[in-house]
Amino acid sequence: MSKRILALAAAVAVAATPVAAETVKVGFITTLSGPAGIIGKPMKNAFELGMEHVGGKLGGMDTEIIYGDDQRKPDVAKQLANKLIKRDRVHFIAGIIWSNLLMAIHAPVTRSNTFLISSNAGPSPIAGKRCSDNFFNVAFQNDMMPEAMGKYLSEKGIKNVYTLSPNYQAGKDMIKGFKRYYKGKMIGEVYTKLGQKDYQAEISALRAAKPEAVFIFLPGGMGINFMKQYAQAGLRGKLPLYTAYSVDAITLPALKDAALGIYGAQHWTPDLGNSVSRRFVAEYQKKYGKTPSFYAAQAYDTVMFLDHAIRQAGGVGDRAKLRTAMRAGDFPTTRGSFKFNTNHFPVQNIYLRQAIKNDKGAYVNQTKGVILSAHGDSYAKDCKMKR
Numbered sequence: 294m295s296k297r298i299l300a301l302a303a304a305v306a307v308a309a310t311p312v313a314a315e316t317v318k319v320g321f322i323t324t325l326s327g328p329a330g331i332i333g334k335p336m337k338n339a340f341e342l343g344m345e346h347v348g349g350k351l352g353g354m355d356t357e358i359i360y361g362d363d364q365r366k367p368d369v370a371k372q373l374a375n376k377l378i379k380r381d382r383v384h385f386i387a388g389i390i391w392s393n394l395l396m397a398i399h400a401p402v403t404r405s406n407t408f409l410i411s412s413n414a415g416p417s418p419i420a421g422k423r424c425s426d427n428f429f430n431v432a433f434q435n436d437m438m439p440e441a442m443g444k445y446l447s448e449k450g451i452k453n454v455y456t457l458s459p460n461y462q463a464g465k466d467m468i469k470g471f472k473r474y475y476k477g478k479m480i481g482e483v484y485t486k487l488g489q490k491d492y493q494a495e496i497s498a499l500r501a502a503k504p505e506a507v508f509i510f511l512p513g514g515m516g517i518n519f520m521k522q523y524a525q526a527g528l529r530g531k532l533p534l535y536t537a538y539s540v541d542a543i544t545l546p547a548l549k550d551a552a553l554g555i556y557g558a559q560h561w562t563p564d565l566g567n568s569v570s571r572r573f574v575a576e577y578q579k580k581y582g583k584t585p586s587f588y589a590a591q592a593y594d595t596v597m598f599l600d601h602a603i604r605q606a607g608g609v610g611d612r613a614k615l616r617t618a619m620r621a622g623d624f625p626t627t628r629g630s631f632k633f634n635t636n637h638f639p640v641q642n643i644y645l646r647q648a649i650k651n652d653k654g655a656y657v658n659q660t661k662g663v664i665l666s667a668h669g670d671s672y673a674k675d676c677k678m679k680r
Contacts, residue, residue, distance in 0.1 A: 569626060
């Protein structure tokens, strides 16, 4: 398997000749630089581990993986996607953490007749009327985890909630999903700057609002900063905090005691008992010395998805046959039970997790149970894709 990092400064090469049928080409775009690299680098690591587990060949075919750093910038993501399509003639573009970046490249990639595979972002606009038969999401639709947390807080009898989320597509989807299932009163709905570091003003405002609970979607470094400041303000243990995507294997080592006791909703945790997950966790820890995040698990599952579909289709030459194999799902996944909805987004279990300190002194998330079983998103009904 050959690997190249796309250099943004490099000039666009002269159009290449069509790829040989026996070589599968995949472009994997993620965020590898800046603060958000804390999410993207584990995704790249996990994708490489997945490639090792399939012998460096997707579907048994010679494979070339081309990695690109989107720098968390939509225009950079578009440049990378354009080069992958026109210069490198890839069959698949995968990865993408951020919903605004996925929205930026979705139409150009899918209209080019290139398969686009999201390994994380799941924005609502492309789950409904703008769904595409050239797009698959192997992670989640944005609303799903907050829907589960909304259901959980309703069942706990929490009468009012204050929410915080970044002001971009995913942040809006998260709160919309939460409100869809939460039956109590929203006494605060605050949207912060994407990448924000200081939350003192927001914490003062929510303290003054006196809610029964706070729900946040602040992934990566945003969540680390907020929860540390929340604890420093004396609110941890006094004002219950619930999350989606904010307390995970990436943030826990930095948060430590500041995260203890916090509940979150997630579709995968490292303590799931299926054989694929156990192997992935054990070998990721052995190779990289860390517990993998759900972002990493999704990147690993992307490899398993592509490998299985290409093998079932007998190659990448017949796109209709390949698409049929992709739609079937039924591939080895860290999540165990997994299938695609009619809009090519997952139908999967959503688990309740709690941050704890285990008997070895490690900070981990412990699965407490299933909140929603075989849960599909709320937008599939609007997708008119022909199957």
